[in-house]
Amino acid sequence: xxxxxxxxxxxxxxxxxxxxxxxxxxxxxxxxxxxxxxxxxxxxxxxxxxxxxxxxxxxxxxxxxxxxxxxxxxxxxxxxxxxxxxxxxxxxxxxxxxxxxxxxxxxxxxxxxxxxxxxxxxxxxxxxxxxxxxxxxxxxxxxxxxxxxxxxxxxxxxxxxxxxxxxxxxxxxxxxxxxxxxxxxxxxxxxxxxxxxxxxxxxxxxxxxxxxxxxxxxxxxxxxxxxxxxxxxxxxxxxxxxxxxxxxxxxxxxxxxxxxxxxxxxxxxxxxxxxxxxxxxxxxxxxxxxxxxxxxxxxxxxxxxxxxxxxxxxxxxxxxxxxxxxxxxxxxxxxxxxxxxxxxxxxxxxxxxxxxxxxxxxxxxxxxxxxxxxxxxxxxxxxxxxx
Numbered sequence: 001x002x003x004x005x006x007x008x009x010x011x012x013x014x015x016x017x018x019x020x021x022x023x024x025x026x027x028x029x030x031x032x033x034x035x036x037x038x039x040x041x042x043x044x045x046x047x048x049x050x051x052x053x054x055x056x057x058x059x060x061x062x063x064x065x066x067x068x069x070x071x072x073x074x075x076x077x078x079x080x081x082x083x084x085x086x087x088x089x090x091x092x093x094x095x096x097x098x099x100x101x102x103x104x105x106x107x108x109x110x111x112x113x114x115x116x117x118x119x120x121x122x123x124x125x126x127x128x129x130x131x132x133x134x135x136x137x138x139x140x141x142x143x144x145x146x147x148x149x150x151x152x153x154x155x156x157x158x159x160x161x162x163x164x165x166x167x168x169x170x171x172x173x174x175x176x177x178x179x180x181x182x183x184x185x186x187x188x189x190x191x192x193x194x195x196x197x198x199x200x201x202x203x204x205x206x207x208x209x210x211x212x213x214x215x216x217x218x219x220x221x222x223x224x225x226x227x228x229x230x231x232x233x234x235x236x237x238x239x240x241x242x243x244x245x246x247x248x249x250x251x252x253x254x255x256x257x258x259x260x261x262x263x264x265x266x267x268x269x270x271x272x273x274x275x276x277x278x279x280x281x282x283x284x285x286x287x288x289x290x291x292x293x294x295x296x297x298x299x300x301x302x303x304x305x306x307x308x309x310x311x312x313x314x315x316x317x318x319x320x321x322x323x324x325x326x327x328x329x330x331x332x333x334x335x336x337x338x339x340x341x342x343x344x345x346x347x348x349x350x351x352x353x354x355x356x357x358x359x360x361x362x363x364x365x366x367x368x369x370x371x372x373x374x375x376x377x378x379x380x381x382x383x384x385x386x387x
Contacts, residue, residue, distance in 0.1 A: 001044065001115075002080070003095035004072065005032035005051050007224055008293050010039075012117035012173045013095070015198035018042040019374040028089065030080055030101075049079040056255055058226070060311055063138045070146055070160075073099040077153065080104070091381050099164055103153045113380050114167035115373070118292045118313055119174065121165045122184040130161055169380060171373050174296055175364040178320055191376055194367035195296045197277075206278035209269070212247035216284035218344065219303075220250045221276055223291045226310040227253025230260040236287065238337035240344065241265030249279055277301070285348045287340070290318035290327075299326065299364060302357040304347035306330060306340070325356045 001017055003009050010031070021027055021043035029044040032051035039046045053072055059065045077100040084104055092112040094101040105112035133139060146160035157163050169189060176182050176192035208217065220236050222229065233252050240248045241264075248268040252258065258270050276294065280286060280301040288294040290307040295317050298305045305327035307318035321327035328343045347353055368375075 001027060001093040001095075002030040002098040002101040004053055004069075004097045005034040005055075006053065007035070007038075008291055009095050009097060009117055010035050011293060013093075013115040013196060013373075014038060014042055015196045015370045016115065016171075016173070016373045016377065017044050018198060019370050020377060023374065023378070025378075028084075028087070030076075030083075047080065047083055049076050051076070056228070058311070061136070061138070062133060062312070063136045063142055065312065066133075067138065067142045067145070069097050070099075070142065070149070072097065074149055076100045077103055084108075091377070093377065094167070102163065102167065103155055106156050107154050111380055111382070112168060113377060114170040116170050116172045117174065118172075119179050119316065120170055120172050120185060120190050122179075122181040123186065124181070124184060125165070126161050171376050173373060174292055175299060175360065176367060177299070177324060177360050177363060178292065178295060178317065180316060180320060191372075192367055193373045193376070194364040194369050195300050196370040196373050197300065198370065206275050206282070208282050209247075211267070215245055215247040215267070216348065217279075217282050218246055218248045218285045218287065219274075219276070219279050219283045220248060220287040221274065221294065222251075222253065222289040222308070222310060223294060224253060224273075226289065228255035229310075230256050232308070232332070232335060233261055235335050235337050235340060237261060237264065237268060239340035241268055243267070243341065243344075246344075249274060249283075251276075285344055287344075290314040290321060292317055295321060296364075299357065299360050302354065302361050304350065304353050304357065306343045306347060308332065308335065324360060326353055326360065 017027055027044040028047050029039045030047040030049055031039055033048050036046050051072060052075060059068060080100055088108060089110060092101040092105045092110055094112060094114050096116050096118060102112055143160060147158045150158040150163055155163055172190055172192045173196045175194045179185060218240060236250060240246060246267060250268055251271050251274045254272045264270060277297050280297055280303055283303045286298045286303045287306045287308060288298060290309045291314055305321055307321050307327045307329045309315045309318040318329045322329050328347055330339050330343055
């Protein structure tokens, strides 16, 4: 397995790796030492490389982000080539940022399966989304660099859209309901298994505080990457502080100084990090940035959402949640205490939204989750004795 040291790329497939180890497979997992504990906790062996990706302050420009991931792939490949030449696997698994493993798979004649934590490309994606990306500043230089690298490493195609966005086989560890244009996704290439959950996703590890007794619970979390937003958190405090009948768990990330938030009302507790799935198991509403991890966790726990997207695919995810009838969207430029409070009261008291959440949760559970994902990985392994 190859992934990057970002929890949004690691958490979604950890239970699949744990299940493969439990079934008796030897799994070598390539990643930066920053996430060593998460990797080795599954029983996999860490194969360390040094990443150049930041822990925070990611580029806001999509082309700049793509260029950063390309630079990461270029410098990771030589770090891993020797190890996986000497210890050649039977199958490569790769995150969506796992381009080095696709290079190795193609040049070694080994199979590859992508484990995607996000929505996948649909038929027409390159024309509908790719055309917009190609028109952005810096896109031509990015494509030229990507084409040169693919040519140098001996990839089967020098088209970065095809190589980076169209894996030969992909297991999407998201609910099919979160996939835009799902009817236009190739079922022979892509399989949706829903969220792959495990011990981290239970209610263990977080207890409802005594102060929340008799109140509804609101979780506010913008994930881990784009959290340096003290003005947003102050708006949440103004919106939800002392709101009758509500108790608030506010995660502010590790980039924001709590001292910037002013006086904290008694019904709000502030944390730099919380075990999000465990809190959602108790929650009655969820203010989220609409990252795919938070979106599918909100769906799994049947929690009405207020989507406040910040970057990357979060805008598309927010629109998807709204179209599914389980969220309201509040854009950053429209964030105010009044808008946030109105959105909360609307979603929390919408019986139709709760019914739709129950339906979507049942649909996602039928997709098979961790067990089906592991079954599909095993089906991609070469048969014993096969040439």
